[in-house]
Amino acid sequence: MHLSYDPCITETTQHHTLTDAESHHAIKVLHMHVGDRIGIINGQGLLAQAIITTIHARKCQVEILSIHQQQPPNYSLHIAIAPTKNTDRIDFCVEKVIEIGATHITFLHTQNAVRRSIKLERYNNIAVSAIKQSQRLFLPEIVGLTNVNDFVAQFPNGYIAHCRDGEKQHLTDIFDGQNPILIGPEGDFTTQEIDRALQCGYQSITLSNNRLRTETAGVCAGVLAMATVKST
Amino acid sequence: MHLSYDPCITETTQHHTLTDAESHHAIKVLHMHVGDRIGIINGQGLLAQAIITTIHARKCQVEILSIHQQQPPNYSLHIAIAPTKNTDRIDFCVEKVIEIGATHITFLHTQNAVRRSIKLERYNNIAVSAIKQSQRLFLPEIVGLTNVNDFVAQFPNGYIAHCRDGEKQHLTDIFDGQNPILIGPEGDFTTQEIDRALQCGYQSITLSNNRLRTETAGVCAGVLAMATVKST
Numbered sequence: 001m002h003l004s005y006d007p008c009i010t011e012t013t014q015h016h017t018l019t020d021a022e023s024h025h026a027i028k029v030l031h032m033h034v035g036d037r038i039g040i041i042n043g044q045g046l047l048a049q050a051i052i053t054t055i056h057a058r059k060c061q062v063e064i065l066s067i068h069q070q071q072p073p074n075y076s077l078h079i080a081i082a083p084t085k086n087t088d089r090i091d092f093c094v095e096k097v098i099e100i101g102a103t104h105i106t107f108l109h110t111q112n113a114v115r116r117s118i119k120l121e122r123y124n125n126i127a128v129s130a131i132k133q134s135q136r137l138f139l140p141e142i143v144g145l146t147n148v149n150d151f152v153a154q155f156p157n158g159y160i161a162h163c164r165d166g167e168k169q170h171l172t173d174i175f176d177g178q179n180p181i182l183i184g185p186e187g188d189f190t191t192q193e194i195d196r197a198l199q200c201g202y203q204s205i206t207l208s209n210n211r212l213r214t215e216t217a218g219v220c221a222g223v224l225a226m227a228t229v230k231s232t
Numbered sequence: 233m234h235l236s237y238d239p240c241i242t243e244t245t246q247h248h249t250l251t252d253a254e255s256h257h258a259i260k261v262l263h264m265h266v267g268d269r270i271g272i273i274n275g276q277g278l279l280a281q282a283i284i285t286t287i288h289a290r291k292c293q294v295e296i297l298s299i300h301q302q303q304p305p306n307y308s309l310h311i312a313i314a315p316t317k318n319t320d321r322i323d324f325c326v327e328k329v330i331e332i333g334a335t336h337i338t339f340l341h342t343q344n345a346v347r348r349s350i351k352l353e354r355y356n357n358i359a360v361s362a363i364k365q366s367q368r369l370f371l372p373e374i375v376g377l378t379n380v381n382d383f384v385a386q387f388p389n390g391y392i393a394h395c396r397d398g399e400k401q402h403l404t405d406i407f408d409g410q411n412p413i414l415i416g417p418e419g420d421f422t423t424q425e426i427d428r429a430l431q432c433g434y435q436s437i438t439l440s441n442n443r444l445r446t447e448t449a450g451v452c453a454g455v456l457a458m459a460t461v462k463s464t
Binding site: 088092096099100101133134135136170172208209210211212213216219220223224226227230 | 320324328331332333365366367368402404440441442443444445448451452455456458459462
């Protein structure tokens, strides 16, 4: 069933008008008709089953047939990552980690980072599209550029993926299903940043025997963390 | 160390001229100088350590200092996947699974597939770039569009990721480090294709509790398979 997104849907909604964009998609792209069924999610765990009652390219109306409220996931998958210079690469990473199951994403500002700004609305749109695609009912929280030193102070304990030599553990052996995973920028975290994180209680992790690009490391961390969560 | 690729390098090479593209990259992009060190791989496990002796934007010359021949990996990670309609998505998938460790990629032609042709040279270039990035010494083998029914006849036994209901096992519980993993197209494999694969000895697998796009499933399968290989 096609999913539409509207944060305004609540447990008491009976009749509803889809947003402009969702109406356009349902009618002009998917060619839906009166009587067709559609799901509506609010990003807070609610899934409404609805039936289309009035066709309109900008104001498609539906009647709600049933409401299901899901419990929040019993894990947290928080990926904190420095945005790549190439926008496509970080876009792809964000889309993939959300499809896979990320619950929080924070963009990191680091000494070796090249990006000084991020368009948060762009990533919220990617997040909405990704949860609809993967049929997840909770919209991940996305936080804009945050200094990595501030981040590790705010979230003591976690996992840091970096390229510096030294003892590292495989993420799947130690991920607790709660604490954040830091992914280094192109050019890696600086020694100072790594030391600060370790002092705050972070553990150095490895994700692969190969040298991974930033966005590959982000996706890899997401897949491995979710595999750990599912198996516990 | 920056890696350059040239399939002509052998164990007996002493002096070498980089290809046009590799010369340009070393001199014009990386601004390398006489005396700088560079690695050269041939995609067949050989890594030559070299020093630049003559700067030229199209014919940069190097002297080989040492040669290392690596043994082939003791696993096979063969991802067989239907190309997505959107070229960027399948490009990204190919790049990522090679960075992660794929040894073979086959593009599948399936009943629900939208693509009728594939530019193999494009994917060989992506593969060269990905092994240089991830510092792998073996170039994966990439095979162009192959009918899925022919594929399962050629490679009996393997794993098939699809969306049809029924008993499935998690890839990490059963991957043997050898047999291929089939990833369904947008629109999934048909019932007939799934049944044919199962009759040939394939096992139905799940990669995630969420519904994944084709390219996400490909990357996810790669990460999970490599995690299984590393832990055995």
